Amino acid sequence: MSNESTNNVGESDRHAHSSFGMGLTAQRLAVQGVFLLLFFGMILLAWNYSVERRELRVKISSLEQDLTQLQQVREQLDVANQSANEDQQLISNFLRLCRNVTDIPNWHCDRILASANGFENLCLFVPDGQHTLIIHARWTSTDYPDAEQSGREKTWRIPLQPHAGYWVNINTPSEGLPVGWVLSSNHPAFPSQRAVLPLANFSGNGMSQRSTKSIQYPNQIENSFRATQDPDSLLNSVDVFHLALHGEAIHPVAEDDRVMMDGQLEPTEIEFNMRIESDGPPVVAASDADKFYILKSPIQLNYLGKGMYGLERD
Amino acid sequence: MIRFEYDGRAREFSSSTWTWAMRFSLRSLIAWSMLVAAALLAGGGYYGVQKDRQRIKQLESEMEPLANSLLVADSRRHENLRHSLEGYAELQSLKQQAIQHAAAIRDRYSGIEKRGPDAFSIRRIPELRVDRSLDRRVFKLMVPETRQIWLKFAVHPSEARRGNGNKNDQYNDWLRSSPLTDSGPLQFQLPPGEQLLTIQEQQTDGWRAILLKVGEQTLFETRYLQVSTNGFSASISATEQVDVGPTQELPWLLSVEIEANSMNVPFSSDFSYSIWLSDKPSQFETMNGGRDE
Numbered sequence: 001m002s003n004e005s006t007n008n009v010g011e012s013d014r015h016a017h018s019s020f021g022m023g024l025t026a027q028r029l030a031v032q033g034v035f036l037l038l039f040f041g042m043i044l045l046a047w048n049y050s051v052e053r054r055e056l057r058v059k060i061s062s063l064e065q066d067l068t069q070l071q072q073v074r075e076q077l078d079v080a081n082q083s084a085n086e087d088q089q090l091i092s093n094f095l096r097l098c099r100n101v102t103d104i105p106n107w108h109c110d111r112i113l114a115s116a117n118g119f120e121n122l123c124l125f126v127p128d129g130q131h132t133l134i135i136h137a138r139w140t141s142t143d144y145p146d147a148e149q150s151g152r153e154k155t156w157r158i159p160l161q162p163h164a165g166y167w168v169n170i171n172t173p174s175e176g177l178p179v180g181w182v183l184s185s186n187h188p189a190f191p192s193q194r195a196v197l198p199l200a201n202f203s204g205n206g207m208s209q210r211s212t213k214s215i216q217y218p219n220q221i222e223n224s225f226r227a228t229q230d231p232d233s234l235l236n237s238v239d240v241f242h243l244a245l246h247g248e249a250i251h252p253v254a255e256d257d258r259v260m261m262d263g264q265l266e267p268t269e270i271e272f273n274m275r276i277e278s279d280g281p282p283v284v285a286a287s288d289a290d291k292f293y294i295l296k297s298p299i300q301l302n303y304l305g306k307g308m309y310g311l312e313r314d
Numbered sequence: 315m316i317r318f319e320y321d322g323r324a325r326e327f328s329s330s331t332w333t334w335a336m337r338f339s340l341r342s343l344i345a346w347s348m349l350v351a352a353a354l355l356a357g358g359g360y361y362g363v364q365k366d367r368q369r370i371k372q373l374e375s376e377m378e379p380l381a382n383s384l385l386v387a388d389s390r391r392h393e394n395l396r397h398s399l400e401g402y403a404e405l406q407s408l409k410q411q412a413i414q415h416a417a418a419i420r421d422r423y424s425g426i427e428k429r430g431p432d433a434f435s436i437r438r439i440p441e442l443r444v445d446r447s448l449d450r451r452v453f454k455l456m457v458p459e460t461r462q463i464w465l466k467f468a469v470h471p472s473e474a475r476r477g478n479g480n481k482n483d484q485y486n487d488w489l490r491s492s493p494l495t496d497s498g499p500l501q502f503q504l505p506p507g508e509q510l511l512t513i514q515e516q517q518t519d520g521w522r523a524i525l526l527k528v529g530e531q532t533l534f535e536t537r538y539l540q541v542s543t544n545g546f547s548a549s550i551s552a553t554e555q556v557d558v559g560p561t562q563e564l565p566w567l568l569s570v571e572i573e574a575n576s577m578n579v580p581f582s583s584d585f586s587y588s589i590w591l592s593d594k595p596s597q598f599e600t601m602n603g604g605r606d607e
Contacts, residue, residue, distance in 0.1 A: 035345050042352030049359025056366035063373040070380040077384075077395060080402045087405040090444060094412035097419050097440040105415040109408050215405070286397035293391045307401015 092214040098123045101184045104165025110306055112216050112276055114240035119207045122168040122241045126160050129218060130279040133158045135181060137197055141251060141266040156195060161187040170243055170272055179270060204247035212239045217308045218278030224288040228297040231313050234282040241274035281310040416442035426454045429557045434463055437555040447517040459506040464592045467534060468499035472571045472584040492585050496536040502601040513568055513589055533601040566590030
């Protein structure tokens with residue numbers, strides 16, 4: 001009994017040991033399985049993150065490159081905008097230093113340079129190409145603003161030599177001459193020209209001047225916003241000079257096919273407007289062209305180089 | 315635990331368990347280490363991914379306003395910005411040409427002729443303003459040996475100058491205290507012969523420095539903390555030579571209205587300084603002009 005029992009115990013112990021060993025093996029397998037699952041899971045995750053990071057780093061590097069480029073362009077534009085304003089101011093200052101037509105240099109540029117020097121003078125340079133100076137004068141009697149003004153204005157169209165400097169002087173009463181203009185050039189093939197207005201005894205008591213841009217492309221539009229709203233306002237010319245003289249003068253009176261100058265002194269305003277008409281389409285400077293895109297203008301913009309667009313209506 | 319009651323097997327069993335336990339410990343140590351390493355690797359990867367994503371967000375947020383300002387979304391408008399740079403390039407070239415030509419114009423108009431033994435002559439030399447912080451006026455003078463010509467500097471309320479025309483010598487209430495660090499009034503007898511007079515204002519760090527020079531000799535220097543400079547006026551604005559005989563009044567050269575900050579005056583007010591020429595000396599101190607440049 002005791003042997004049996006001992007044997008029984010031994011059997012059960014072996015059995016227990018064996019079943020314990022089997023349990024242990026299963027447990028070990030389970031533990032190992034979990035371990036392997038976790039381990040490889042982690043490895044897989046790490047590998048996945050590493051792959052993702054490689055992609056992200058490529059993206060970061062590309063973004064950093066883009067950002068640097070954008071920053072450089074922004075900086076370049078800011079500096080260029082600021083120095084463009086300063087450069088324009090300096091060029092205007094220079095034009096005002098010129099005292100007569102011989103002071104106007106032989107600029108190497110594609111733009112029209114114009115500056116009023118004092119009230120009575122226009123210092124002008126036109127680049128290569130065909131240009132015409134249009135001088136428009138209008139004299140009105142301010143006592144009778146509603147009176148018939150026909151015959152009280154005149155337009156002169158003067159073809160200019162390309163790539164040359166010009167000087168227009170308005171004869172004003174202070175110089176004791178009849179009111180008119182004198183145009184001279186530093187181009188040897190361009191003779192001086194002059195004209196006077198049919199007014200007698202003009203005595204002035206004031207002048208006013210409207211400023212114009214000193215540096216313009218030929219046919220550069222004056223107001224890009226207006227052009228987007230009203231394509232009919234596009235002109236093939238640029239404004240270069242405005243002067244209004246106020247005073248008194250004797251206006252000519254037509255009588256029996258004769259023009260008489262024996263009338264009374266009338267309060268008079270004389271306006272001089274000068275424009276340069278050039279070959280080619282109206283243009284807009286690239287710095288002003290954005291309005292056409294923003295306002296979705298029907299006008300077509302064709303880039304002509306050197307920062308200007310030619311404008312074409314559909 | 316019961317199994318320890320049995321001899322032999324139990325010990326045997328105990329020994330095998332211990333061995334297994336020992337083996338398990340080493341294995342588990344390695345396993346845990348590997349697991350921890352893998353976890354760290356994965357964690358590090360996750361942290362790195364998050365960091366990179368944040369960096370991308372940061373870069374994108376930095377790029378957005380820049381891209382908007384540079385109109386990147388609209389290729390035509392973006393291209394237009396590049397075109398405007400091409401337009402500016404020509405302006406730079408024009409600026410360089412202007413600076414070169416200005417030297418020629420300056421040479422052309424810087425000569426002065428002697429017009430008789432008693433005539434004082436003056437002309438303003440054309441000067442291209444290149445540096446916006448520097449405002450300079452240069453005059454060429456011909457001082458006759460037979461006359462005493464005094465250069466004078468004084469500070470006064472702006473209104474006083476306006477009401478005074480060009481009779482500066484008849485005005486007596488010059489200010490000795492003003493926003494200027496040195497208000498004068500001062501005078502300097504110009505030496506005979508051809509002289510170059512420079513009057514300049516230069517902006518540096520909020521201060522505006524006024525400098526008077528004859529030739530290379532600095533006569534006088536003063537400065538003020540600028541709020542604004544209201545107006546400039548100079549009677550000799552033309553570049554033509556002006557001749558002044560002994561019976562004619564010598565010209566005033568410059569009056570500048572300033573608004574300045576100062577500890578010397580209790581309230582902000584308009585001040586002007588004037589620089590003019592005179593045949594007669596005043597009860598002013600002499601500009602020492604002790605410094606040669």
